[in-house]
Amino acid sequence: MSTASTSLLEVDNLSLEFRTRSGIVRALENVSLELPAGGSLGLVGESGSGKSVLSFAVLGIQDAAARVTNGTIRFAGQDLLANDGAAMKALRGRELAMIFQNPRVALNPIRQVGKQIEDVLARHTDLRGKALRARAIECLAEVRIPDPERRYIAYPFELSGGMCQRVMIAIALACRPRLLIADEPTTGLDVTTQAAIMRLIRDLGHEKGMATLLITHDLGLAREFCDRIAVMHAGHIVETAPTEDLFLASAHPYTAQLIRATPVGQDKLENLAAIPGNLPDLRRTDLPACRFSERCARRQEQCGRPLVLRDLAAQHRIACHYPLLENKEAFDAPAA
Ligand SMILES: Nc1ncnc2c1ncn2[C@@H]1O[C@H](COP(=O)(O)OP(=O)(O)OP(=O)(O)O)[C@@H](O)[C@H]1O
Ligand code: SF4
Numbered sequence: 629m630s631t632a633s634t635s636l637l638e639v640d641n642l643s644l645e646f647r648t649r650s651g652i653v654r655a656l657e658n659v660s661l662e663l664p665a666g667g668s669l670g671l672v673g674e675s676g677s678g679k680s681v682l683s684f685a686v687l688g689i690q691d692a693a694a695r696v697t698n699g700t701i702r703f704a705g706q707d708l709l710a711n712d713g714a715a716m717k718a719l720r721g722r723e724l725a726m727i728f729q730n731p732r733v734a735l736n737p738i739r740q741v742g743k744q745i746e747d748v749l750a751r752h753t754d755l756r757g758k759a760l761r762a763r764a765i766e767c768l769a770e771v772r773i774p775d776p777e778r779r780y781i782a783y784p785f786e787l788s789g790g791m792c793q794r795v796m797i798a799i800a801l802a803c804r805p806r807l808l809i810a811d812e813p814t815t816g817l818d819v820t821t822q823a824a825i826m827r828l829i830r831d832l833g834h835e836k837g838m839a840t841l842l843i844t845h846d847l848g849l850a851r852e853f854c855d856r857i858a859v860m861h862a863g864h865i866v867e868t869a870p871t872e873d874l875f876l877a878s879a880h881p882y883t884a885q886l887i888r889a890t891p892v893g894q895d896k897l898e899n900l901a902a903i904p905g906n907l908p909d910l911r912r913t914d915l916p917a918c919r920f921s922e923r924c925a926r927r928q929e930q931c932g933r934p935l936v937l938r939d940l941a942a943q944h945r946i947a948c949h950y951p952l953l954e955n956k957e958a959f960d961a962p963a964a
């Protein structure tokens with residue numbers, strides 16, 4: 629294990645399964661990814677590929693049926709899997725924060741939004757009384773909510789979906805976390821509000837030096853807002869690269885199909901009719917080493933061999949025995 633790493637978040641060979649009545653769901657297998665302090669990583673893949681399971685594992689929020697069977701999760705040098713529930717609870721909201729897809733569900737409907745920000749601040753800081761209220765109002769202002777004193781006393785139902793998402797972001801950022809996990813943060817919002825929320829997350833990330841893990845179906849969104857992208861398929865990371873390298877020189881057949889299925893600026897992965905086949909059933913006991921192999925036009929006999937995420941070029945990693953190298957000159961280009 630590298631001790632000299634500069635990564636804020638380092639997931640190394642993480643495997644996680646769910647024991648269910650209908651069998652063991654092998655939801656994550658040997659997943660590795662890194663996120664430097666202040667960086668942004670887009671985690672993309674079809675529905676059911678394991679994006680949320682991975683983010684919940686990082687946050688230490690797990691279903692009773694979940695078991696980590698291998699690997700480590702390190703955050704700022706700390707081994708998160710060695711932490712007990714109380715230690716993880718203390719980290720969540722303070723150092724690690726998350727925003728979810730549906731802010732109206734995540735917010736308490738019968739509590740004023742300002743009070744909900746105060747709850748988080750009171751849990752993690754010594755602020756009380758007037759200072760607590762002043763900081764909560766400041767948090768609302770930071771996420772560019774107009775007239776924050778008035779909005780402080782509003783209930784979620786009195787605010788639009790975009791405003792509720794801003795409140796969620798205010799709650800998430802109240803204690804200045806070092807990592808924000810945003811799981812489909814703009815789904816359900818109109819296009820203009822979507823763009824405004826994403827810009828806000830990016831700008832606040834830059835202002836506060838906060839790292840962001842953006843989980844999305846939308847490759848176009850990840851391209852616009854992330855430094856790097858990791859592509860997930862059926863519980864595996866199949867490719868990870870700096871964003872533009874991924875688009876210019878995708879080497880995994882699945883990534884190439886995702887990119888073809890997602891015209892820039894237009895579509896989302898929600899309607900992936902263009903990618904043939906489905907994710908394999910993760911309860912199968914005969915899952916192939918390459919979980920994409922049953923959908924892959926490039927499959928060869930050798931594809932059944934064990935597969936690991938390996939370096940293809942500087943910062944470009946892939947899990948495939950026969951990567952697409954049509955754009956190989958992009959890999960060979962000297963580093964800027
Ligand atoms: N509590 C659970 N018990 C059993 N299986 C689960 C559980 N939670 C998730 N899974 C399975 O783990 C796999 C990954 O699910 P996950 O929710 O992480 O997908 P996702 O990539 O976030 O999808 P989406 O884009 O739809 O949010 C799926 O096969 C899912 O059915
Ligand atoms: S390892 Fe083989 S089957 Fe899997 S993606 Fe690569 S070429 Fe296709």
Ligand SMILES: [Mg+2]
Pocket residue numbers: 679680681811
């Ligand atoms: Mg999900």
